[in-house]
Amino acid sequence: MAEETKFEPRIVAFLCNWCTYAGADLAGTGRNQYQANVRVIKLPCTGGIDPLFLIKAFERGADGILVSGCHPGDCHYNSGNYHARRRWNVFRPLLEFCGINPERIQFSWVSAAEGGKWVETINGVVDTVRALGPFEGYQKINAVGSDASGEAATSGDTG
Amino acid sequence: MEKTLKKEKLNSLITGLKDKGYKTIAPKKDNNLITLCEIQEADEIHFDHVQTNNSIKEYFLPKTEKILSYTIEKTKVSIEEPEGFAVKSVVFGSRPCDAASLPIMDKVFNWDCTDKFWIERREAITIVTIACDKCDSYCFCTSVCLAPDAKQGSDVLLTKISDDEYLVETETEKGEGLIKELETVFSEPPSGTPDRQVATVEKKFEIDKVKPWLDENFVHKIWAEFSTKCIGCGACTFVCPTCHCFDIVDECTMSKGDRVKNWDGCQFKMFTLHTSGHNPRSTQDQRWRQRIMHKFKYYVEKFDNILCVGCGRCSRVCPADMNISEMLEIISTDEGQPEPVSKE
Amino acid sequence: MIEALRKKAEELLKNKTVDVVYGYGEGSVPERTRPVFITKPEDVNKLTWNKYCVYNLTTYLKKQESRKLGKPAIVVKGCDAKTITVLIKESQIKREDIYIIGVTCTGIGDPPATKCKACDVNTPLIYDELIGEKIGNKEFSFEERYAELDEYEKLSEQEKWDFWQKQFEKCIKCYACSSICPLCFCDRCIVDKNQPQWIDPSAHPRGNLSWNVTRAYHLAGRCINCEECQRVCPADIPLNLLNKKLAKETEKNFKYRSGYNVDDELAMATYKEDDNQDFIK
Numbered sequence: 001m002a003e004e005t006k007f008e009p010r011i012v013a014f015l016c017n018w019c020t021y022a023g024a025d026l027a028g029t030g031r032n033q034y035q036a037n038v039r040v041i042k043l044p045c046t047g048g049i050d051p052l053f054l055i056k057a058f059e060r061g062a063d064g065i066l067v068s069g070c071h072p073g074d075c076h077y078n079s080g081n082y083h084a085r086r087r088w089n090v091f092r093p094l095l096e097f098c099g100i101n102p103e104r105i106q107f108s109w110v111s112a113a114e115g116g117k118w119v120e121t122i123n124g125v126v127d128t129v130r131a132l133g134p135f136e137g138y139q140k141i142n143a144v145g146s147d148a149s150g151e152a153a154t155s156g157d158t159g
Numbered sequence: 160m161e162k163t164l165k166k167e168k169l170n171s172l173i174t175g176l177k178d179k180g181y182k183t184i185a186p187k188k189d190n191n192l193i194t195l196c197e198i199q200e201a202d203e204i205h206f207d208h209v210q211t212n213n214s215i216k217e218y219f220l221p222k223t224e225k226i227l228s229y230t231i232e233k234t235k236v237s238i239e240e241p242e243g244f245a246v247k248s249v250v251f252g253s254r255p256c257d258a259a260s261l262p263i264m265d266k267v268f269n270w271d272c273t274d275k276f277w278i279e280r281r282e283a284i285t286i287v288t289i290a291c292d293k294c295d296s297y298c299f300c301t302s303v304c305l306a307p308d309a310k311q312g313s314d315v316l317l318t319k320i321s322d323d324e325y326l327v328e329t330e331t332e333k334g335e336g337l338i339k340e341l342e343t344v345f346s347e348p349p350s351g352t353p354d355r356q357v358a359t360v361e362k363k364f365e366i367d368k369v370k371p372w373l374d375e376n377f378v379h380k381i382w383a384e385f386s387t388k389c390i391g392c393g394a395c396t397f398v399c400p401t402c403h404c405f406d407i408v409d410e411c412t413m414s415k416g417d418r419v420k421n422w423d424g425c426q427f428k429m430f431t432l433h434t435s436g437h438n439p440r441s442t443q444d445q446r447w448r449q450r451i452m453h454k455f456k457y458y459v460e461k462f463d464n465i466l467c468v469g470c471g472r473c474s475r476v477c478p479a480d481m482n483i484s485e486m487l488e489i490i491s492t493d494e495g496q497p498e499p500v501s502k503e
Numbered sequence: 504m505i506e507a508l509r510k511k512a513e514e515l516l517k518n519k520t521v522d523v524v525y526g527y528g529e530g531s532v533p534e535r536t537r538p539v540f541i542t543k544p545e546d547v548n549k550l551t552w553n554k555y556c557v558y559n560l561t562t563y564l565k566k567q568e569s570r571k572l573g574k575p576a577i578v579v580k581g582c583d584a585k586t587i588t589v590l591i592k593e594s595q596i597k598r599e600d601i602y603i604i605g606v607t608c609t610g611i612g613d614p615p616a617t618k619c620k621a622c623d624v625n626t627p628l629i630y631d632e633l634i635g636e637k638i639g640n641k642e643f644s645f646e647e648r649y650a651e652l653d654e655y656e657k658l659s660e661q662e663k664w665d666f667w668q669k670q671f672e673k674c675i676k677c678y679a680c681s682s683i684c685p686l687c688f689c690d691r692c693i694v695d696k697n698q699p700q701w702i703d704p705s706a707h708p709r710g711n712l713s714w715n716v717t718r719a720y721h722l723a724g725r726c727i728n729c730e731e732c733q734r735v736c737p738a739d740i741p742l743n744l745l746n747k748k749l750a751k752e753t754e755k756n757f758k759y760r761s762g763y764n765v766d767d768e769l770a771m772a773t774y775k776e777d778d779n780q781d782f783i784k
């Protein structure tokens with residue numbers, strides 16, 4: 001099955017509307033190819049990306065996550081990305097402490113003009129996570145349903 | 160049927176159970192906890208404790224369990240019911256209070272709707288109880304018509320008769336069947352009267368005085384006075400072998416999901432919160448009163464049983480040192496019995 | 504000390520400075536105390552003080568049932584007192600609305616609680632009245648403060664995952680950890696929201712991981728290390744390791760320690776333009 005063919009990681013990218021999303025769009029209109037493993041979720045601002053979104057992505061089967069927004073100083077809402085950066089500074093080590101490889105959750109600043117950086121970043125994430133392999137730890141707890149007798153439930157799909 | 164079990168035969172008992180296809184659940188030490196959990200070998204069993212931290216109920220009413228799963232395709236919904244949830248097992252070494260909780264809860268799970276999860280597990284699991292040879296100040300089984308060697312709910316009751324010997328008494332056909340299956344492990348019953356080593360549990364209150372007081376005192380200042388310290392965490396209800404409230408939720412994506420039954424409890428403020436925002440039990444004293452009323456009045460009226468076996472877990476675990484037997488002592492000695500003293 | 508405590512409580516109740524004193528009383532067994540709420544001067548003898556006074560009584564500031572009793576005086580140890588600083592900063596209480604009876608403390612619990620090993624608040628940092636001899640507060644280095652994390656941080660990624668999975672597996676989702684926490688004061692917790700359901704309510708490994716990570720994270724830069732959550736957890740999960748880890752990162756990155764100084768800006772409600780970003784591409 002999938003294991004025999006090459007493993008293709010599922011990456012979820014949470015992007016801010018004003019910078020990175022526009023940057024990714026630019027890459028698209030410029031016909032810059034990047035790996036197709038990424039599902040993009042557009043949000044108004046990195047400041048509004050609750051870390052629970054990232055947990056949810058893993059619960060729904062992501063192997064890796066990218067969170068990306070405007071460079072410091074460029075936030076459409078002035079300080080959203082600064083607040084977000086504070087949170088990432090503590091959330092990332094917390095996940096690492098719980099045994100989640102920090103390479104599975106990456107962060108970047110990509111502006112609306114940086115189509116090239118977007119391509120480079122997302123390819124980098126895909127390659128890193130491909131090398132790490134499937135997120136087996138999470139897959140296991142996603143598959144374990146609610147039955148104490150250990151019967152598997154199946155609520156971990158992308159729905 | 161009477162037999163004896165020598166401690167040195169425990170190994171053969173546990174291997175015997177395994178060979179006969181039973182899963183064995185027994186008390187085991189895990190860091191600071193003594194937990195009833197699955198074991199593989201007799202060495203894992205912990206004996207020298209008053210009570211396990213978790214109660215027997217999780218083997219009949221698990222903390223979380225899938226009751227069905229579904230898939231949605233366009234307009235078609237397919238439902239799959241779980242199977243194989245009732246695994247042939249033996250609970251070895253639970254306490255008489257825990258065992259006694261089972262027939263009490265049988266009544267509610269066989270009431271307006273028969274709960275197949277409960278019933279099938281009850282059929283599949285055999286209870287081998289060990290009578291208590293020690294107790295602590297939280298135990299009050301004797302105040303709720305039970306005893307450290309009570310037989311209710313046990314299929315087999317073991318009572319220590321010397322440092323390395325238990326008296327084995329079968330209480331049900333199921334228990335008798337189990338002993339027969341593993342006959343070689345047991346020896347003949349002792350001749351003469353065995354020296355049963357059973358703890359003495361002090362009686363703390365007169366149960367007969369509790370319900371009449373509750374009948375009269377739905378409104379009483381004691382509820383609030385006693386429960387100001389309660390933080391409403393619900394830990395008491397989760398560790399309780401007789402608390403059986405649950406909540407049903409769907410854990411799902413767009414196309415499929417599981418319908419799940421999870422423990423819930425009356426001590427949470429969310430438990431009774433209506434969609435409108437109104438909460439009929441809006442304060443903790445009302446919730447505390449509900450816990451006492453349900454156990455010592457409503458359940459008695461409905462099923463003719465007290466919904467408490469005096470295991471003391473709720474009081475041991477309570478982060479605020481709320482003590483249920485203390486509350487019942489207050490109630491049963493309140494001067495105005497059964498008339499209230501004051502309704503301030 | 505107990506006498507001084509009772510006298511102070513009596514005086515406060517008599518002259519109506521406060522309506523109620525939240526304090527420690529005798530428990531159901533000698534190794535326990537329990538929270539008591541004294542409203543009458545003649546009841547002050549119910550107050551006690553000993554090494555079993557584990558509770559952080561400031562948690563009763565968030566409860567309507569205790570708040571109903573009126574303006575409180577509250578008995579706090581040094582660690583508990585830090586909560587009040589945070590509650591003031593987070594606009595949950597006003598300084599003038601409570602009277603703080605600080606007690607000097609050299610450690611509680613039997614065996615002593617982990618937090619007491621590197622305690623630097625034996626004398627509370629904030630109080631209206633101090634009971635007990637003032638103790639010179641010690642100072643500890645950054646490394647000493649977080650020493651208990653070392654053995655866990657050293658583990659490999661897989662070992663960490665396995666360790667925490669084993670711990671979280673025990674969780675029964677009673678939420679005692681957040682009920683007891685004086686800083687978990689949201690009227691409706693994220694776990695109680697189901698439109699959408701961010702955290703699976705079931706006590707299975709998936710739901711338990713997201714709950715435990717979220718609880719800890721919502722206390723990031725706020726937790727004052729009273730260890731109450733860990734004390735009350737019926738599943739004996741070392742929750743404080745998670746809290747400590749977050750405290751460590753907050754201090755390392757933002758030079759902030761929760762509850763120490765009422766003039767400090769709350770770490771997670773502010774930012775600096777030059778905050779660490781070496782992990783951001």
Ligand code: SF4
Nearest residue numbers: 389390392393395477
């Ligand atoms: S009685 Fe104790 S355990 Fe039960 S809800 Fe109240 S504080 Fe929690």
Ligand code: SF4
Nearest residue numbers: 399467468470471473
């Ligand atoms: S109410 Fe308390 S003492 Fe009674 S059965 Fe439940 S946990 Fe045990």
Ligand code: SF4
Nearest residue numbers: 581582608610619622
């Ligand atoms: S941390 Fe300090 S103030 Fe708090 S209980 Fe321990 S010794 Fe006392």
Ligand code: SF4
Nearest residue numbers: 674675677678680736
């Ligand atoms: S107190 Fe412990 S068992 Fe209860 S929800 Fe919190 S972590 Fe889980």
Ligand code: SF4
Nearest residue numbers: 684726727729730732
């Ligand atoms: S998270 Fe735990 S240690 Fe921190 S303030 Fe809350 S109860 Fe205290």
